Amino acid sequence: AQSVTQPDIHITVSEGASLELRCNYSYGATPYLFWYVQSPGQGLQLLLKYFSGDTLVQGIKGFEAEFKRSQSSFNLRKPSVHWSDAAEYFCAVGVKTSYDKVIFGPGTSLSVIP
């Protein structure tokens, strides 16, 4: 069955430090891959997506992610975190089965220490 795991439930980093959020998926083919961010009381906002081509994807707000097929991973990175990056981050996978659907990971909550 298709699934998405985000091993880190909660991460705390200092402002200005680098960030890496992990995402692993289980799916037989190359999926569509997404990272979303959800701020408190808000809907989800797409940070970046990967469909094909260059495995290093640039997104909004200075985020990037790298697709590694051999590891079934799509980790999100940012070189220098800002206090406003504190939010919940979701990795998601678009799969084609009998139905097309998007499967979300459980999320990683990011806290930023000033």
Next chain:
Amino acid sequence: KAGVTQTPRYLIKTRGQQVTLSCSPISGHRSVSWYQQTPGQGLQFLFEYFSETQRNKGNFPGRFSGRQFSNSRSEMNVSTLELGDSALYLCASSMEGYQETQYFGPGTRLLVL
């Protein structure tokens, strides 16, 4: 361009009642997807409508249904509400479907007592 809007934003119902939630997608978007978000189960895909037809669906009971109108606005209905239906219901729209950028609304928070 206006974003995705959802009404109402908050709703309190009692067990056994039914509820209808509304979603207005971004102008020009033909795909509308619905998601349920709970602390225990996370974000789960309910269904997707495209050009007034349900095109994809998740693993939810038949109590959850929806429809889409010719102007792409969508409604979601939950009948015979259960306590476990308490959740944030999110609507997302895109031009053609899940493989594109989906734009999410702020959600409707449903509390079932």
